[in-house]
Amino acid sequence: MPENKTPNPVYAKVERCAAAVREALGDITVAPIAIVLGSGLGSVADRMDVACTVPYAEIDGLPVSTAPGHAGRFLFGSLDGTPVAIMQGRVHYYEGYPMSDVVLPIRLLAQLGVRSVVLTNVAGAVNPDFIPGSLVLITDQITSFAPSPLIGPNIEEFGVRFPDQSQVYDQELRNCLLRAAEETGIPLKQGVYLQPTGPQFETPAEIRAYRLLGADVVGMSTAVEAMAARHRGLRIVGISGITNFGAGMPGQADLSTEEVEEMGKEISKHLDKLLARALKLITAELWSETSSTDSVGAAIPPAGAASPAPHTEAQE
Numbered sequence: 001m002p003e004n005k006t007p008n009p010v011y012a013k014v015e016r017c018a019a020a021v022r023e024a025l026g027d028i029t030v031a032p033i034a035i036v037l038g039s040g041l042g043s044v045a046d047r048m049d050v051a052c053t054v055p056y057a058e059i060d061g062l063p064v065s066t067a068p069g070h071a072g073r074f075l076f077g078s079l080d081g082t083p084v085a086i087m088q089g090r091v092h093y094y095e096g097y098p099m100s101d102v103v104l105p106i107r108l109l110a111q112l113g114v115r116s117v118v119l120t121n122v123a124g125a126v127n128p129d130f131i132p133g134s135l136v137l138i139t140d141q142i143t144s145f146a147p148s149p150l151i152g153p154n155i156e157e158f159g160v161r162f163p164d165q166s167q168v169y170d171q172e173l174r175n176c177l178l179r180a181a182e183e184t185g186i187p188l189k190q191g192v193y194l195q196p197t198g199p200q201f202e203t204p205a206e207i208r209a210y211r212l213l214g215a216d217v218v219g220m221s222t223a224v225e226a227m228a229a230r231h232r233g234l235r236i237v238g239i240s241g242i243t244n245f246g247a248g249m250p251g252q253a254d255l256s257t258e259e260v261e262e263m264g265k266e267i268s269k270h271l272d273k274l275l276a277r278a279l280k281l282i283t284a285e286l287w288s289e290t291s292s293t294d295s296v297g298a299a300i301p302p303a304g305a306a307s308p309a310p311h312t313e314a315q316e
């Protein structure tokens, strides 16, 4: 078969959107670390020193969130003096966007030079020990119930055709989160995240089935973003804020969006503190990196990617 020279349309769209964001940024440097804030978890951004705000709606082609509690913008600046990019709000597959659009903002951040991403979300507990209000560090994921964002012609510029998934969530970055939890005194559990498509909450039978499969938490966003991010060679870490027990579990009444949003606000208060500390530790971890490949040997960031800035406090 003759070689196909037409640029991949998904790649071309990410590049177009990235170019528009670069233009909005002017000479502002993008931090090597980004935080994705899930539904109702946007308050950490309130404390940010913002150098540039880019609403998703202002970038032609970027999907705009229709979900409650999602602001829908990129913020570039610093938090307590540490440079960071924040994605305040995301889109979900259940909103009707193609999966390539759902993961577009993550791929865009990588094009801008981001190398590590902290993914946050609200989720239901499948593990009965994870009471609402808990924070859970994601150790692994079950993505089998949501379509892969990597289906279709492989985008070689992003990663390999058959990416390894043995360590989706980076161990060193997870250690940073565990250390941040210890230092701030914020309890942090650990567990496996499972992503169905949503938008409906699960049935009690599904929750029982997911528990048997090895899931600890269930949510509608993060696993596909994690998959696309790993494909692209980003190092990632994920945190779920537990807003409710899964449907049909003891003590759980019928589920509502209001309950999820209310608990999300409560969770934000601890999460903000944990993220601020973790950001410093992760920045130090990135800075200590000596090779151009990441800890699990994935693709290197794009040419021109920002180097992690030295940060004195983080290196103490």
Ligand code: HPA
Binding pocket: 122, 123, 124, 125, 201, 202, 218, 219, 220, 243, 244, 245, 246, 247, 255, 260
């Ligand atoms: N199921 C799926 N997603 C969720 C839940 C849930 O119970 N709670 C918050 N997000």
